[in-house]
Amino acid sequence: MTIFRFFNExxxxxxxxxxxxxxxxxxxxxxxxxxxxxxxxxxxLFGDLHLDWLRKYRPFERGIPVDDTIARIIKRIDPKAFNxxxxxxxxxxxxxxxxxxxxxxxxxxxxxxNAETQTALHSITVWSKSQGLVLLxxxxxxxxxxxxxxxxxxxxxxxxxxxxxxxxxxTQKKIAEKIKARKGDYVMPLKHNHRVFRAELExxxxxxxxxxxxxxxxxxxxxxxxxxxxxxxxxQLAVDKAWLTEATKWxxxxxxxxxxxxxxxxxxxxxxxxxxxxSLTADVTELARSIRGHxxxxxxxxxxLDVVYKxxxxxxxxxxxxxxxxxxxxxxxNLARLHPKKESMRSKLKRAGWSxxxxxxxxxxxAIK
Numbered sequence: 001m002t003i004f005r006f007f008n009e010x011x012x013x014x015x016x017x018x019x020x021x022x023x024x025x026x027x028x029x030x031x032x033x034x035x036x037x038x039x040x041x042x043x044x045l046f047g048d049l050h051l052d053w054l055r056k057y058r059p060f061e062r063g064i065p066v067d068d069t070i071a072r073i074i075k076r077i078d079p080k081a082f083n084x085x086x087x088x089x090x091x092x093x094x095x096x097x098x099x100x101x102x103x104x105x106x107x108x109x110x111x112x113x114n115a116e117t118q119t120a121l122h123s124i125t126v127w128s129k130s131q132g133l134v135l136l137x138x139x140x141x142x143x144x145x146x147x148x149x150x151x152x153x154x155x156x157x158x159x160x161x162x163x164x165x166x167x168x169x170x171t172q173k174k175i176a177e178k179i180k181a182r183k184g185d186y187v188m189p190l191k192h193n194h195r196v197f198r199a200e201l202e203x204x205x206x207x208x209x210x211x212x213x214x215x216x217x218x219x220x221x222x223x224x225x226x227x228x229x230x231x232x233x234x235x236q237l238a239v240d241k242a243w244l245t246e247a248t249k250w251x252x253x254x255x256x257x258x259x260x261x262x263x264x265x266x267x268x269x270x271x272x273x274x275x276x277x278x279s280l281t282a283d284v285t286e287l288a289r290s291i292r293g294h295x296x297x298x299x300x301x302x303x304x305l306d307v308v309y310k311x312x313x314x315x316x317x318x319x320x321x322x323x324x325x326x327x328x329x330x331x332x333x334n335l336a337r338l339h340p341k342k343e344s345m346r347s348k349l350k351r352a353g354w355s356x357x358x359x360x361x362x363x364x365x366x367a368i369k
Contacts, residue, residue, distance in 0.1 A: 003335065003363055004030070004057075006085045013076035020065050024058045025073050033325065034332040034362060035353035040067040040321075053356045057364075075321035082327045083138065087156060089331070090135050093338065100162040101129040102184075103294045104153065104170065106146045123326055124149045126157065129293040132337050134330040146170065151178055159184030163280065165294035168193065173250060176279070180252040185279040187257075187290045197246035201275045204244055205258050208237055217284040228265040232292070234258070236284040252279035257287050335362050 004027065012022035031054070032046035047054065047064035054060055106124050124146060126136040138153045150170050159182035166175060171188040179186045190198050208216055217236040222229065235258045239247050247253050257276040262269065276291055336348040339362055343351070351358045 003089060003331075006089050009085065010077065010081055013078070014073065020062055020069065020073070021059065022073070024054075024060050025065070025070060027058045028054060028060075028064065029070065029074055030328055030331070031359065031363060033328040034335060034349070035359060036349055040071040043067065043070055050356070053359075071321055074324055077320065077324055079320055079323040079327065082324050083136070086327055086331055087136060090133065090334070093131075093133065093334075100131070101290055101293045102135065102157075102159070102162050102164045103127045103129060104150055104164060104166045105294075106149075106167075106169075123323070124153050125330070126153055133334045147172055147175065150175055154178045154182060157182070163187060163290050165290055167294075171277075176253075177251040180279060185252070187276055187278045187280065187287065187294070190275045190277055194246075197244075197277075198275055200244050200246050201256055201258070204237065204240075204256065205235060207243075219284040219288050221288065228263065231262040232288070233260040233262075234284050234288045234291075235260075236287060238281075247277075250277060253277055254279050254281045255287065257284070257291065259288075259291060 007023065007026050007030070010022070010026060012018065014022070028047050029043055031050075032043040035046055037043045037046045044064060044067040051060060051064060104124065104126050124138045125134060127133075128135050136153055136156060138149055138156070147170055150166065151174065154164070154175070155178070159179060162184045163186070164179050164184050165187045166189075168189045168191040171190060171194065176186050176188065190201065192198060205216075215237065219234040219236075220232065221234075222231050224230075237256055239253050239256060241247050244256070247256075255278050257278065259274045259276065261272045261274070263271075276287070278287060278290075280287060280290075332349070333345070336345055336352070339348060341348060348358075348362075352362050353359075
């Protein structure tokens with residue numbers, strides 16, 4: 001199998017003037033983005049420099065069109081169609097073994113700001129810590145409407161046996177209800193946007209330490225890197241709804257967790273206390289793994305897209321064009337992660353741009369046969 005059999009389902013959006021073959025253009029854009037192209041001009045340049053390689057797989061009878069033509073064709077493709085291809089690919093790759101840890105997070109592409117509409121592209125990314133893959137990307141109207149977008153995203157995924165983590169903005173009752181309705185579990189941070197519930201949790205842990213310390217499950221971990229030491233102390237309690245009255249409003253809530261973080265860096269020390277709610281009855285070590293794993297979406301998905309792909313510098317401002325290129329970058333990220341070569345993401349994607357044979361392996365000899 002090649003990734004491109006999924007693209008055969010795309011419909012040519014042009015009603016007339018079909019001088020250039022539609023799937024030729026799609027193939028060009030996908031391979032150029034995977035090789036590091038970040039604008040219509042760079043996609044055109046990639047095509048000019050790699051036309052012989054491209055013709056190994058597609059006819060390209062009329063050669064490579066100008067960048068404006070490439071842009072016109074791609075931005076007319078409904079982003080939902082691109083997202084459907086992305087989801088179909090991921091669903092075929094994805095295999096659930098035990099509990100899958102899934103992180104949901106939003107990101108705004110700053111340089112996609114459109115002066116005419118006064119908006120920038122904001123997308124919701126779903127990251128599988130277990131798979132090391134981006135599972136889904138969905139456009140949100142803006143960060144202000146991210147919660148509605150998250151609810152739509154959750155409806156698109158199989159969540160059975162999965163543990164879903166979100167950021168504090170999306171710690172919402174409707175999202176917890178949706179996750180439970182989809183047969184998943186949740187781990188959610190509780191910050192000061194839930195002032196009453198947080199105050200109850202602070203008092204609840206204080207009371208337990210004083211009266212019943214043996215009922216508190218405890219776990220500690222320490223990381224050290226480049227002169228920085230991070231200590232995390234976890235405490236877990238079962239929910240007593242007679243005492244935690246706010247807990248009665250949250251679907252499936254079973255446990256609460258207090259995390260005390262201490263960082264020492266260059267003789268400076270900082271401390272932070274965070275609280276989490278969860279529908280899991282798992283031991284404290286699994287909850288710690290879910291809490292810590294959430295930030296992989298920042299460190300391994302958003303960071304790679306910003307630093308390796310320079311996504312925030314992408315100046316494609318037309319709405320569908322920016323969204324479609326964003327989907328293709330995440331597809332590229334997944335293909336690179338699936339390749340078994342032990343290299344950094346930056347090295348893999350550089351290699352894809354420089355080496356025809358490695359690009360063949362990424363695109364045509366991937367994880368699915």
